[in-house]
Amino acid sequence: MSRRVLPLLLLSLAVQTARPQERQDSAAERGQAAAIQPPALPAAQSAPAAPVAPPLPGQLKAGPAAAPAPLTPLPPMPMPGAPPPAAPAVPETKTPVPSVPLPRVRNPSSTSTTGQFIVHGESLPLRSAFSSKCEDISEELRKLLRDKQPWAIPIVVLLSSGDSSAKAGKAVSTQISQLAHGGFHIQVSIHLRPDLRQADIRRELIRAMLAERILRGRKQITSSRSLLLPDWLFTGVIEALDYRSRARPSALFAAIFKSGKIYSIEEIIEASPADLDGLSKSIYQVSSCALLLSLVEQPDGGARMGAFLGALASDPRPERDLLNQHFPAIAGTPSSLNKWWSLQLASLASPSMAEPLDLEESLVQLESALTFRYQARPSEIPKPRPVIASAPAPEPRPRSAAPSAPPAESPAGVED
Structure with missing residues (x-):
């Protein structure tokens, strides 16, 4: 223990x-x-330090921050159902607005509805009128050539007036230039002066549109032909458009066809309108129109004509060889195109149902239409008989005795 x-x-x-x-x-x-x-720390050092703002660009030391702005009290919120407070009345003061002149646009322009035509000029109504006119001509040309492809090169229309226009050579002219980076610039210059004619404007606009169709999709011209647009093609288009606008389009064709003076295809292609006289030029115009219409009215004529126009800028072969290539249906033999073109000319010379007649032809046609004719046997033909019975000849009246001569008066102062 x-x-x-x-x-x-x-x-x-x-x-x-x-x-x-x-x-x-x-x-x-x-x-x-x-x-x-x-x-x-003592009581004096216990106070918080003042805020310091970061240094600004270019400063070495930071400075004291700016005092915060006092908060603005918000207006009291209206109670639901209470009427809104009335706004204070502000006295009306009319302050005139100073007019500031707009800067003048140098060389103003207007663009057509399709965007193909850019018209430059000083007058806005004049630019609008020319834009509409260009679109109308373009639509007529598209219908004639049956062109369904969209345009690719814009056409510039320059309207000018004044001393520079008076000194210019032609009232209307067309310029085609090749750009440095590839492509082309097409411009129609119209000088507003007394000798300006509407027919000249229409011709040059058609020339520019045909040039755009030939150069469409091209960066440069690779063919070595002297004329980009052949004379017979340009003349044929102008005459074909006029042919459809005439009241009696077959009259001129009928006169040329009856005369027998018709150009062959080779003569049309090689002829120069500037070297022809009046009669030969008329025959040339009618022949070119018939040739163009015979080409366009072929099956797929619009597409074939477009391919032919595009080949003029790239293919150096003669125009007759290009026609044979792009229109093979009528180029089976050397004379096939000539025969087809002659048939087309005969068709154009025949009046259609829509053509009016003059007074003399109307009377001849009415007499032919109102005369009934039927074929009968010789035995059934009634003998002619007068429609009005001849009246009996009047009986001769008996001659009565000649009246006796009155007795001669005795001279005055003479008694029997």
């Missing part, structure tokens, strides 16, 4: 001896922590 109690007494004595030592160590640690803690 004594051996067990003795270790317990020694253990409790050691514990009691270690507790005072722990109290001394904790007191020493608290004293060191108090020595490390920095002293409290």
